[in-house]
Amino acid sequence: MTVDTIREGEWVLLYYDERKxxxxxxxxxxxxxxxxxxxxxxxxxxxxxxxxxxxxVGEKLIVSRTRFVDRLEGLQRVTQVIYPKDLGYILLEAGVGPGSRVVEAGTGTGFLAATLAWYVRPSGRVYTYEVRRDFYEIALKNFEVLGVLPYITPRNKDIRDGIEENDLDAVVLDMPSPWEVVEEAASKLLNGGTLIAFVPTTSQVERTLHSLKKTGLRMVEVTEIMMRKYQPKPGELRPQSLGVTHTGYIISSRKL
Ligand SMILES: C[S@@+](CC[C@H](N)C(=O)[O-])C[C@H]1O[C@@H](n2cnc3c(N)ncnc32)[C@H](O)[C@@H]1O
Known part of the structure; x- marks a missing residue:
């Protein structure tokens, strides 16, 4: 049996108890x-x-290996981020896998871009657009410490000024006004490609749906992922009393 030892630069999970x-x-x-x-x-x-x-102070911690989703927790957060419950669905809905070419905006903290990059490895690429220089720089650092920078082309650019890439498998928009970009994004997709927008309010969903009508994209769906965690105590099994109650809506559409 080989002994798996901790090396500098690796991520670790320090377990105290079931709550922390x-x-x-x-x-x-x-x-x-x-x-x-x-x-x-x-x-x-x-x-x-x-x-x-x-x-x-003598408290004991178990040092464990991490999953990719654990490592996101260790990043510096500067914006609202996409939560794992939505990330998982977005990945499947976008049809992302090894070799996919994906455009994403805005980069923000980088949760979504980094997750996409993790799944398009080793031959795919994520092109991510961020209008703010300060967020762009923090996201770059986050990509680097996660080890996904080799699979990402970060652009410090307003995506409304144009998408530089073509022949895309997916475009994923997590920005306040996706309706300003959907026409351009649709024109950059390959046949069968997916356009996804993630927005927190129903009024943004409405505006996005109106703009999608101009693109010719089909198979439009609006989805909200509802997740409820339970306290895992035999004899006291019930939903947890605290948690994230709302994140956003996922609007997806296909180029046929
Ligand atoms: C909610 S955050 C994105 C969070 C990110 N997807 C994540 O999971 O960490 C929205 C980001 O979009 C950026 N943004 C807004 N409008 C933009 C535009 N037109 N072009 C590029 N980035 C934009 C904002 O500066 C902000 O960083």
Whole structure:
């Protein structure tokens, strides 16, 4: 059996209990602060995954490997982001897989662009547009620490000024006014390609639907993903009392 040890630059999950865990990237010389004390991340390097470590106040944490979705939690957030419940559906609805070419806007924190990039690897590409320089720079850093930058072409550009790419498998718009872009986006899709817009309000859905009529795109669907988590306690099984109650609507359409 090979021993899988923690290396610098890798992401780890620090598990405290069923209610609290942390996700952090291992950097030499960096001290990570938790509500259960702090830990010098250098001390994790070389330990086997699954090891138990102690914070400076003697609290125990299990160090585990991460999934991609865990790593998103460890990123610096500067905008509203797309949540996993919507990311999963968007990926399937957009038909994204290895080799896909996808345009996305706006980049924001980079959750959606990074997730798309993770699934189009190793031969596909995500072209992501962000109008604000400060968000663009933070997203670049987020892509780098996630290891997805090689599969992304980031553009610090207003997508309303034009989409530079052609022959796209999908365009995914997570920006306040997708209706200003749908005609251009539709013209850039391959046959069978999908256009998706994600918006938080029904008035934005209406405007997007009106604009879609001008594009000739078909198979239009409006979807809201409702997810309810339960407290996993035998004998006390019931929905959790707190959680995200609304994210947004997913409008999808196809070029036939
Ligand atoms: C809700 S955030 C996107 C969040 C991102 N999809 C994520 O999952 O992290 C919307 C972003 O769109 C950007 N934006 C708004 N209008 C834009 C435009 N016309 N072109 C490019 N980016 C735009 C905003 O600056 C903002 O960063």
């Amino acid at each position: 865990s942390y996700v952090v990237r291992v950097e030499r010389g960096k001290v990570f602060h938790t509500t259960h004390g702090s830990i010098d991340l250098s001390t994790l390097i070389g330990l086997p995954y699954g090891a138990t470590v102690e914070t400076n």
